[in-house]
Amino acid sequence: MRTMLRALTAAALVAAALLLPACRARITQATEVVATRVAALPASPADDAWTRTSEHVAKLILQDLVEPRLLTPSTGEVRVRALAAGGQVAFRLEWADDSQDDRPGPSRMVDACAVQIPRRFDTEPPAPQMGDAAKAVDVTYWRADWQATLDGRGDTIRDLHPNASIDHYPFKAQSLEEGSSAQREMEARYAPARALGNARSGPRKTPVEDLTATGPGTLTPAAVTGSDGKGVRGKSGWSVVITRRWPADVKDGERTTVAFAVWQGARQESGARKMRTGWIPLVAREGR
Amino acid sequence: MARVYNWQLGREMSYWYPENRPAAQFAAVFDTNKCIACQTCTLACKTTWTSGKGQEYMLWNNVESKPYGSYPLAYDVRLLEMLESQRWDGHTYAGRTIFEAAPAGERVLGWRPEDQDYSYPNVGEDDCAGQIDKGAAIAVPHMSWFFYLARICNHCTYPACLSSCPRGSIYKRPEDGIVLVDQQRCRGYQECVRGCPYKKVFYNPMTGTSEKCIGCFPKIEQGLQPQCFVNCIGKIRTAGFLSRPDQAKPENPLDYLVHIRKIALPLFPQFGLEPNVYYIPPVHAPASFNAQLFGPGAAAAVAAYRNAAHDADLAGLLCLFGSTEGVVRRWRRQGETIVALDGKNGELVRVPMREPVFIRPAVDAQHQLVRTNCP
Numbered sequence: 001m002r003t004m005l006r007a008l009t010a011a012a013l014v015a016a017a018l019l020l021p022a023c024r025a026r027i028t029q030a031t032e033v034v035a036t037r038v039a040a041l042p043a044s045p046a047d048d049a050w051t052r053t054s055e056h057v058a059k060l061i062l063q064d065l066v067e068p069r070l071l072t073p074s075t076g077e078v079r080v081r082a083l084a085a086g087g088q089v090a091f092r093l094e095w096a097d098d099s100q101d102d103r104p105g106p107s108r109m110v111d112a113c114a115v116q117i118p119r120r121f122d123t124e125p126p127a128p129q130m131g132d133a134a135k136a137v138d139v140t141y142w143r144a145d146w147q148a149t150l151d152g153r154g155d156t157i158r159d160l161h162p163n164a165s166i167d168h169y170p171f172k173a174q175s176l177e178e179g180s181s182a183q184r185e186m187e188a189r190y191a192p193a194r195a196l197g198n199a200r201s202g203p204r205k206t207p208v209e210d211l212t213a214t215g216p217g218t219l220t221p222a223a224v225t226g227s228d229g230k231g232v233r234g235k236s237g238w239s240v241v242i243t244r245r246w247p248a249d250v251k252d253g254e255r256t257t258v259a260f261a262v263w264q265g266a267r268q269e270s271g272a273r274k275m276r277t278g279w280i281p282l283v284a285r286e287g288r
Numbered sequence: 289m290a291r292v293y294n295w296q297l298g299r300e301m302s303y304w305y306p307e308n309r310p311a312a313q314f315a316a317v318f319d320t321n322k323c324i325a326c327q328t329c330t331l332a333c334k335t336t337w338t339s340g341k342g343q344e345y346m347l348w349n350n351v352e353s354k355p356y357g358s359y360p361l362a363y364d365v366r367l368l369e370m371l372e373s374q375r376w377d378g379h380t381y382a383g384r385t386i387f388e389a390a391p392a393g394e395r396v397l398g399w400r401p402e403d404q405d406y407s408y409p410n411v412g413e414d415d416c417a418g419q420i421d422k423g424a425a426i427a428v429p430h431m432s433w434f435f436y437l438a439r440i441c442n443h444c445t446y447p448a449c450l451s452s453c454p455r456g457s458i459y460k461r462p463e464d465g466i467v468l469v470d471q472q473r474c475r476g477y478q479e480c481v482r483g484c485p486y487k488k489v490f491y492n493p494m495t496g497t498s499e500k501c502i503g504c505f506p507k508i509e510q511g512l513q514p515q516c517f518v519n520c521i522g523k524i525r526t527a528g529f530l531s532r533p534d535q536a537k538p539e540n541p542l543d544y545l546v547h548i549r550k551i552a553l554p555l556f557p558q559f560g561l562e563p564n565v566y567y568i569p570p571v572h573a574p575a576s577f578n579a580q581l582f583g584p585g586a587a588a589a590v591a592a593y594r595n596a597a598h599d600a601d602l603a604g605l606l607c608l609f610g611s612t613e614g615v616v617r618r619w620r621r622q623g624e625t626i627v628a629l630d631g632k633n634g635e636l637v638r639v640p641m642r643e644p645v646f647i648r649p650a651v652d653a654q655h656q657l658v659r660t661n662c663p
Contacts, residue, residue, distance in 0.1 A: 105403055108402075169340070
């Protein structure tokens, strides 16, 4: 009898051990992205607040709509958690990536990720790959090189190539006073993208960029900005927080949609060469 | 893909966009036989346009020694290998262009150079095609050969950079055919760097955008030739506008050299871009090498060039190279003088075909002194 009880106890323990991950999965792996309401949004991906919301594991698929297409899958999934506070929502995206790619250069792409939300709530969402002409999408985009410069890396070629040899910059001539308007004007002449105010270019105040699109190839800087982010490199991948405006026309408990994209620099992924999700339901609700 | 006509291939080909030729096409002729690789053109461009942060490695203009020179490293042979057979059936290209050979998921057949590929801009400089045995170098004809190839953006009729950009950040100006990267729109995906077979688009890591030769369009708009043309010591270059072959005008210097005399040829026409910088091939390089670089017309071009001493019009027009900063729209020969005209038929310059010769006597009777000529 005692032997039988012992056997039953052991079997129960084994069953419990087997069931436990499944139970945990049920708790944390939501079928939708739930932005749990909190008092204040965390800026860091390591903040304890992220444990208060469920995790959605989103399968990534190839961008296969327009050339250049990605033909070989790279990043398999992105783990997403979301928190909401006031009119803001914060997403934490985590994905496995063997290498840290944050130094741009010829043939050097950088690691990046993005969050995409329909511009306006609609029961029929826009096309999942960058929206469509009738239905715009808002995109918030984070890049590892922008993060590196915000984390302290300088904005010179020697910060990217420590052994670079530079003969002379005309705008560094002794005849031009450092910081003078004449000097700045001359320097701008040799950096046309910066001179034209290309939001993609130049030293940054945040590691993210607000964009809008109405289909593939239409990505444009958004008129309204204000998003922020923070990416931290872990042992095996990235953990990135993207904080942006919650869609004003979506109330708590109502569902909109969200999509994600991930680029691995080491795999030469950039622009259209990316792994992405389809639309995933997104809802904001009070924490339990 | 659309079907477009590429006269350099003698046939239609596939291209990402429909045929849309500009009102006028900026073009140039470079005489490889005159280039001395002084790199003054390279520096003229460098100091004018690419002295900024992130542009340190960029050479919108470069001069490489052929057969071994290349910038970026092996830009030509890598693509030639990828393209496989490049057979010509007479003057019709029977192989595939980089648009027709594009793999699944790609817009063009291409590759992207890495940092170190830009690190040796003068690799192969003055290297001969073969070994020179002791004493052989002073023999004529030389046992071995090399020549200088000056390169800028070709402002192609069918640019691969333009067709590679997934967001339409590159455009071809309708008024002069100059190809530009919109620095406000570019997001630095480097698809153009990958697509351009001549590797004349460069990524700027400081601005995060790609940049390229702009054909000195602010000068072109004023009727002036670009910096690399007017600073050329060897006077190897002339810039102008090229008509379609069926609309060629003998009084247009570019039309005369390219379409009528067929003495200047495109670089790697088999790639399919209809490039608009035309080269007078080197007279001393093997015909097979010239044919691979400049297409099936190379041997005839060399023969015509060799005969220029007996060809007053051709020799005269070649005298105009480097003789004026203005863009020559029309030219004519008046006996031993060549006259260049601008777009409003104003005279730009008048050049004698033969420089006058003055013989100075050793004894100067007026000043009562003897001058010595030092060899």
